[in-house]
Amino acid sequence: MRLILDKYPNLEKHPIIQVIRYRKPWLLPLFFSLSLVPIALVKSFSSPPPPENLQINLGLSGSEQLAQKVNQELSQKAPPQKVSKTQTKKQPQPKPQKKPSTQTAQRRAASPPPPAPANSSQLDMLVEIAKGASSLAISTSTPGAIVDDRGRPLRAIEKMQAIYAEPGGGGINLNSWQAPTSFWVEAIQGGYVFIGERWYRGRVRIILQPEGLLAVNQVGLEDYLVSVVGSEMYSHWPIEALKAQAVAARSYALARYVQPPSDYYHIGSDEAYQVYKGLETETGTTRAAVQATASQILSYKGGIVDSTYAASDDIVISAHGGRGMSQQGAFKLASKGFDYLHILGNYYPGAGLARLQLGR
Known part of the structure; x- marks a missing residue:
């Protein structure tokens, strides 16, 4: 007991030590051995058996494979969409529906960072990023495309071109063009997709619902x-x-x-x-x-x-x-x-x- 107290002098005044020391000194070694049990249990987690x-x-294909397919079909079937000067002046860059401050708008309009290497072995998550929206700003950091649910390209998107999606009578209005009630926004060459106020990896599906627009990001x-x-x-x-x-x-x-x-x-x-x-x-x-x-x-x-x-x-x-x-x-x-x-x-x-x- 004296050896233990010499090694751990701070325990001298502990109530349990006082009781053990003056009444049942033979319990002291047992007390210290039991105190090590929680530590042993925690340490056992650090060396688990092989996972x-x-x-x-x-059943989902990778975003990179889909983007490559879109790029090939787009070059064969759909020429780049021409944008009028009026549209270009009014909508030079993606921005949120509510008018932000000048500083905020400049920050959001900046080009995204270079893409990281793709990992086609990732499981793809479908993440809801907007729900019940009355309007969504859409853009891509590289040339992109509007693709239907079967993977067929519908329209080309010039890089950093702002498009606004709004619920329409029989589909979704994209500026002056009406898209189906569901479509995908893809950026080719490893680019990113801009939706609402943020840039995202992968691709994004826009769906027309009774309460507004739903945006879903498919990302690894x-x-x-x-x-x-x-x-x-x-x-x-x-x-x-x-x-x-x-x-x-x-x-x-x-x-x-x-x-x-x-x-x-x-x-x-x-x-x-x-x-x-x-x-x-x-x-x-x-x-x-x-x-x-x-x-x-x-x-x-x-x-x-x-x-x-x-x-x-x-x-x-x-x-x-x-x-x-x-x-x-x-x-x-x-x-x-x-x-x-x-x-x-x-x-x-x-x-x-x-x-x-x-x-x-």
């Missing part, structure tokens, strides 16, 4: 997560916290992919699901966190964990009944040197890591 392979068969899961991690956490937070967020967000997204809330999309883009803002919240650190945890999900008894999370412990308790990750808690643990496996093990006890394996 299971969770097989998901997909890993690219989607780069934006989600930056939308849900500060990108300058410790990388281990960002990696924990990436795994939790990937599992959360896949749970909705399996049981989508709509026939048109797998997941929403606001706080009711997990926040997604396209290119706006992508950074080098968020991409590094996603790449470092590529394909890793939380699994329990062979199923996907619906890995809910919230900003703080209090919100996790009130919103999710105490089940889920506290983002502030993840930040604190990462700041103390815990890696993302320890963080996940702390907030999702009993879960293990599985690796998503795509089958086509």
Whole structure:
């Protein structure tokens, strides 16, 4: 007992030590051995068995393949659309329906960054990015096209040309031209699509509904997560916290992919699901966190964990009944040197890591 107290002098005045020391000193070694049990349980998560392979068969083709097909068909069938000088003067660049300040308009009209290398092996997520809209600004960073639901090109889009979509009598009005009630906006050569107020990877479907226009972004899961991690956490937070967020967000997204809330999309883009803002919240650190945890999900008894999370412990308790990750808690643990496996093990006890394996 004297050796233990010499090694840990701060325990001298602890109430439990006082009781054990003066009444039952033989309990002291037992006390210290029991105190190591939680640490052992947490550390066991850092060395899990080889991840299971969770097989998901997909019927969707990759965005890159679709864009290539559109480019080929467009060059054969549809010449570039001519834009009148009047239209060019009135609509020089994409901008939101409400008139923004000069500074905001300049920021939004700036060209997006160069495209990242495409990953055609990604699972494609369908993400609702606008709902019930009375008008949507549309553009592409490279030459693009309006494509019908069968993949047939309908109209060409010049790069950085602003087009406004509005509900019409028998379809969707695009400036002076009426499109079908559903179509896709594609940017070829690895470009981006501008919808409403933001740039997005992949392609976007516009659907006419009774309450207005619905916009759905088809984007690779890993690219989607780069934006989600930056939308849900500060990108300058410790990388281990960002990696924990990436795994939790990937599992959360896949749970909705399996049981989508709509026939048109797998997941929403606001706080009711997990926040997604396209290119706006992508950074080098968020991409590094996603790449470092590529394909890793939380699994329990062979199923996907619906890995809910919230900003703080209090919100996790009130919103999710105490089940889920506290983002502030993840930040604190990462700041103390815990890696993302320890963080996940702390907030999702009993879960293990599985690796998503795509089958086509």
